[in-house]
Amino acid sequence: xxxxxxxxxxxxxxAAACAAYxxxxxxxxxxxAPMTVILALCALFSGLGLLRWARRRSAFFCVLALMLLxxxxxxAWVLSIRDAATEPGVTLTGTVVRKLSxxxxxxxxxxxxxxxRLSRRAVVTLMLEEGEDARTVSVGQAVSGTGxxxxxxxxxxxxxxxxxxxALCGGYELSGYLLPGWSTAGKGRFSVIEAFRLxxxxxxxRAEQLFGDQAGLFQAVMLGxxxxxxxxxxxxxxxxxxxxxxTVSGMHLSLMAYAMRRLLRRxxxxxxxxxxxxxxxxxLFCLLTGGAPGTVRAYLMTLIRELAPLTGRxxxxxxxxxxxxxxxxxxxxxxPRSASFQFSFFVVLGxxxxxxxxxxxxxxxxxxxxxxxLHSLSLSLSAQIAALPMQLMLYGYxxxxxxxxxxxxxxxxPVLLLGGWGxxxxxxxxxxxxxxxxxxxxxxxxxxxxxxxxxSCCAWGxxxxxxxxxxxxxxxxxxxxxxxxxxxxxxxxxRKAFFLAALMACTYLPRFxxxxxxxxxxxxxxxxxxxxxxxxxxxxxxxxxDSYAMxxxxxxxxxxxxxxxxxHLDVDHAGALATLLASEVAVPRLVMAVGxxxxxxxxAVSQALDLARGEGVRIEWVRAGDAIEAAGFTLDxxxxxxxLSGSNERSLVLTGEVGGMTLLTLxxxxxxxxxxxxxxxxxxxxxxxxxxYATSTALIGAASPQVALISVGRNSYGHPSERVLGDxxxxxxxxxxxxxxxxxxxxxxxxxxxxxxxxxxxxxGT
Numbered sequence: 001x002x003x004x005x006x007x008x009x010x011x012x013x014x015a016a017a018c019a020a021y022x023x024x025x026x027x028x029x030x031x032x033a034p035m036t037v038i039l040a041l042c043a044l045f046s047g048l049g050l051l052r053w054a055r056r057r058s059a060f061f062c063v064l065a066l067m068l069l070x071x072x073x074x075x076a077w078v079l080s081i082r083d084a085a086t087e088p089g090v091t092l093t094g095t096v097v098r099k100l101s102x103x104x105x106x107x108x109x110x111x112x113x114x115x116x117r118l119s120r121r122a123v124v125t126l127m128l129e130e131g132e133d134a135r136t137v138s139v140g141q142a143v144s145g146t147g148x149x150x151x152x153x154x155x156x157x158x159x160x161x162x163x164x165x166x167a168l169c170g171g172y173e174l175s176g177y178l179l180p181g182w183s184t185a186g187k188g189r190f191s192v193i194e195a196f197r198l199x200x201x202x203x204x205x206r207a208e209q210l211f212g213d214q215a216g217l218f219q220a221v222m223l224g225x226x227x228x229x230x231x232x233x234x235x236x237x238x239x240x241x242x243x244x245x246x247t248v249s250g251m252h253l254s255l256m257a258y259a260m261r262r263l264l265r266r267x268x269x270x271x272x273x274x275x276x277x278x279x280x281x282x283x284l285f286c287l288l289t290g291g292a293p294g295t296v297r298a299y300l301m302t303l304i305r306e307l308a309p310l311t312g313r314x315x316x317x318x319x320x321x322x323x324x325x326x327x328x329x330x331x332x333x334x335x336p337r338s339a340s341f342q343f344s345f346f347v348v349l350g351x352x353x354x355x356x357x358x359x360x361x362x363x364x365x366x367x368x369x370x371x372x373x374l375h376s377l378s379l380s381l382s383a384q385i386a387a388l389p390m391q392l393m394l395y396g397y398x399x400x401x402x403x404x405x406x407x408x409x410x411x412x413x414p415v416l417l418l419g420g421w422g423x424x425x426x427x428x429x430x431x432x433x434x435x436x437x438x439x440x441x442x443x444x445x446x447x448x449x450x451x452x453x454x455x456s457c458c459a460w461g462x463x464x465x466x467x468x469x470x471x472x473x474x475x476x477x478x479x480x481x482x483x484x485x486x487x488x489x490x491x492x493x494x495r496k497a498f499f500l501a502a503l504m505a506c507t508y509l510p511r512f513x514x515x516x517x518x519x520x521x522x523x524x525x526x527x528x529x530x531x532x533x534x535x536x537x538x539x540x541x542x543x544x545x546d547s548y549a550m551x552x553x554x555x556x557x558x559x560x561x562x563x564x565x566x567x568h569l570d571v572d573h574a575g576a577l578a579t580l581l582a583s584e585v586a587v588p589r590l591v592m593a594v595g596x597x598x599x600x601x602x603x604a605v606s607q608a609l610d611l612a613r614g615e616g617v618r619i620e621w622v623r624a625g626d627a628i629e630a631a632g633f634t635l636d637x638x639x640x641x642x643x644l645s646g647s648n649e650r651s652l653v654l655t656g657e658v659g660g661m662t663l664l665t666l667x668x669x670x671x672x673x674x675x676x677x678x679x680x681x682x683x684x685x686x687x688x689x690x691x692x693y694a695t696s697t698a699l700i701g702a703a704s705p706q707v708a709l710i711s712v713g714r715n716s717y718g719h720p721s722e723r724v725l726g727d728x729x730x731x732x733x734x735x736x737x738x739x740x741x742x743x744x745x746x747x748x749x750x751x752x753x754x755x756x757x758x759x760x761x762x763x764x765g766t
Contacts, residue, residue: 024071138188145182159556241402350386396555690720
């Protein structure tokens with residue numbers, strides 16, 4: 001009993017230390033304390049800890065404070081070192097340390113114009129002239145050329161991705177390109193990572209020969225490569241809740257470890273020999289598959305599990321999970337802030353905490369044969385419960401068929417993974433037999449693909465909900481711990497569970513806020529906005545072709561689209577339409593101006609319109625005098641009329657009431673095409689990103705807006721112009737720009753429109 005209590009105390013302390021360190025890292029997402037303050041606090045708590053230890057008192061609180069400060073300090077230090085982006089046309093020189101592909105490389109010791117040396121590595125695309133033969137670049141060579149480096153953007157819209165954190169987790173900060181004409185110097189050198197990349201490409205090519213049409217799925221399952229996988233299959237697996245099989249994760253590594261363990265035992269290798277062999281072989285497998293956070297986490301936990309009996313210690317998966325998290329966070333301080341790390345560890349934590357109770361409830365006194373099936377069901381069910389908040393945070397929906405699909409996937413994955421690798425090994429000795437085995441194991445892959453496609457087409461297969469707040473996810477983790485038999489809880493467990501569940505409801509229910517608001521998204525040099533009432537939205541423009549801001553916002557807020565209005569068909573306003581149509585978000589109506597398709601249309605927009613027609617989206621055409629009704633809003637069309645021609649000239653000009661406020665949105669309407677009768681408005685969406693050729697002084701004076709919104713990004717056109725900014729200031733308008741404020745949300749206040757900006761977080765944008 002005493003040994004059990006000592007073990008339980010050790011586990012709690014390790015878990016608390018891990019949580020403190022991770023909390024320090026996550027706090028950098030809110031603020032970064034100065035290093036002098038962190039060092040002073042570390043010295044203070046170190047002194048207090050030593051003093052309590054000398055008096056034979058517990059210093060564990062001081063240890064937790066030190067772990068939090070160390071985690072925060074290391075992450076803050078990494079974030080404090082920042083490289084500046086360059087202007088176009090500068091000379092860049094660096095040494096290739098890693099090849100991501102034949103034309104995309106990671107450079108170290110990067111210099112700009114031969115003078116400024118970057119603190120971190122940079123990733124660049126080596127561009128080629130049209131028709132130019134591919135050029136070989138080797139690791140160790142110096143590359144020089146003319147190009148540009150860009151900063152990675154942070155979160156600029158709700159539901160957006162922090163590009164800088166993702167880049168820093170990948171070992172670089174800036175990314176960019178080198179124009180054709182770049183040169184190389186020096187000789188290449190051997191690189192272990194490059195050797196594994198080439199081996200991975202060779203295995204992918206071999207998979208194409210062995211598995212035919214199903215090669216893409218086998219490449220993803222065996223090697224984590226989705227390059228050859230059909231986009232519809234990826235989307236279907238994501239919507240059916242089994243997209244995790246396309247990334248080599250803990251499930252894959254566990255199967256490989258199990259197969260290796262059985263094989264090594266048959267070879268009658270001792271414990272220490274088996275441990276050494278598994279360490280090497282699984283490490284090679286991690287390198288071959290790219291070393292995703294879930295794979296590394298499973299690798300570390302497997303090593304701890306195999307090491308425990310060698311040292312005479314008891315293996316506890318929660319201890320192993322905490323130790324793996326600490327080791328990974330120590331190696332890369334910002335890794336805990338990445339979505340892949342959070343998803344992997346949170347789901348595994350949920351499985352460890354909940355699977356035992358669920359298995360007990362399902363199996364009961366069942367026979368042994370039935371219990372194994374129910375035990376697998378309990379693992380899938382606990383994983384789905386644990387993944388629910390992270391699924392909502394990342395994708396904004398819950399696949400309702402995920403449980404049965406994961407049970408089927410759990411049965412087929414060993415066949416795909418182990419059968420695929422077995423086929424690879426057999427084909428090395430006998431190509432003919434390998435092809436026959438490849439055709440045989442392709443049947444389960446084909447079955448899984450067809451089932452996922454059928455599940456994704458189910459009308460009731462998805463439940464779309466708003467993403468929870470971070471505090472809600474934290475409360476969910478505490479609730480799972482309180483409900484778990486693995487964790488000792490003093491007092492009444494049910495009462496504490498009920499209290500945590502009530503707190504979760506209090507923090508999550510406000511996400512269903514039904515207030516009316518106008519949202520101007522930051523889509524860069526383009527336009528994308530929506531009017532929302534409750535969980536229904538009327539979209540006005542969707543952003544440029546490479547923008548995912550609109551889709552991510554809809555997912556994050558759990559919104560249903562009633563209609564998409566395109567002010568005109570320029571690619572910076574309508575380019576992201578195909579992205580929206582190809583997603584799980586249903587678009588029932590598409591509204592455009594009469595004659596909008598006259599003239600030249602960008603290929604991305606033309607293809608999106610063809611996709612809309614193919615999917616049966618109802619397309620409506622409107623002109624001046626018509627009205628658009630959707631999501632509880634009525635927008636009157638003020639322009640264009642039949643006398644106007646040209647893309648910008650035929651932009652839709654819309655006005656309407658939004659929660660007691662009057663909105664006027666102008667698209668890209670030029671100043672010489674403005675209407676004679678300009679309505680007064682509270683919110684003005686300035687035309688053409690603030691161009692000096694649009695939004696005339698007369699229009700601004702007649703509209704007299706209280707809030708003026710300018711959707712603009714990095715550009716060389718001089719947007720927004722000083723003339724437009726001066727005219728807006730002259731009428732007392734509050735001017736908010738997406739390049740400075742990020743996403744802008746406008747609601748009705750007591751004394752007029754109230755604007756909240758994502759980056760500045762206040763009402764005045766100053």
